Amino acid sequence: MFEFISGNDNAIVVLHEIYGVNDHIKRSCKLFHKSGFDVYCPDFLNREPFTYGEHEEAYNYFNKHCGFNISRIMQLTADLRPSYKKIIIVGFSVGGTLAWLSASKKICDGIVSFYGSRIRDYxxxxxxCPVLVIQAKYEEAYDPVILQEKLSEYSMVSFRLFDGKHGFCDVFSPAFNQIESVKALVLSHEFISNIIAH
Structure with a gap:
């Protein structure tokens, strides 16, 4: 577990991508902690993170050893619940899909899903609970506009499409887009702040 604990009133659970708890995930955790949250990031891989060049190996490892099973997330949020006023789950890529799956289990107060591409299967x-779905406009495997249309029937879902590629908020990724990343991060912080305030 990668974590920052300072006795804050609210917590964020960060769910990593197929690569594991890499520099991008650690950086994201630090940013949330600086914003006034205790942060917990479970390591689903239980190994050193994969590099971006090991995409296929990372994908296969995640599917074999982790998959889209949210039992560990449910246990973690249950353990955290007595200590915090609000718990938010933030996930990136496969973590974004895991966050989406958690949104229907009454285990948290809000969800932010960054490019959870497999949401389309669920x-x-x-x-x-309130969910902010952040998607890249240019996805290779599917059309995010179709996903947006499907999710529009849910009143709890806010869906935003950004002018970038999968991974556009990751400063370590070739897909990084600074302008769109700033917009998405500001939006996510506003979304989370609104949940905390109510």
């Missing part, structure tokens, strides 16, 4: 899951 659109029947209706969230019971």
């Amino acid at each position: 659109t029947e899951h209706e969230p019971d």
Whole structure:
């Protein structure tokens, strides 16, 4: 578990990509902690992170050893619940899909999903908490506009499409887009702040 704990009133659980707890995830955790949250990031891989060049190996490892099983997330949020007023789950890529799956389980107060591409396989899951779905406009495997249309029937979902590629918020990725990343991060912080305030 990668974590920052300072006795804050609210917590954020960060769910990593197929690569594991890499520099991008650690940086994201630090940013959330600086914003006034205790941060918990479970390591689903239980190994050193993969490099971006090991994409296929990382993908296969994640599918074999982790998959889209949210039982560990449910246990973590249950353990954290007595200590915090609000718990937010933020996920990136496969972590974004895991966050989406968590949104219908009454285990947190809000979800931010950054380019959770496999949400398209779980659109029947209706969230019971506010969800911000952040998607890249240029996805190779699917059309995010179709996903947007499918999720528009859920009142708890806010869907935003950004002018970038998958991974555009990751400063270590070739897909990084500074302008769109800033917009997405500001939006996510506003979304989280609104949940905390109510």
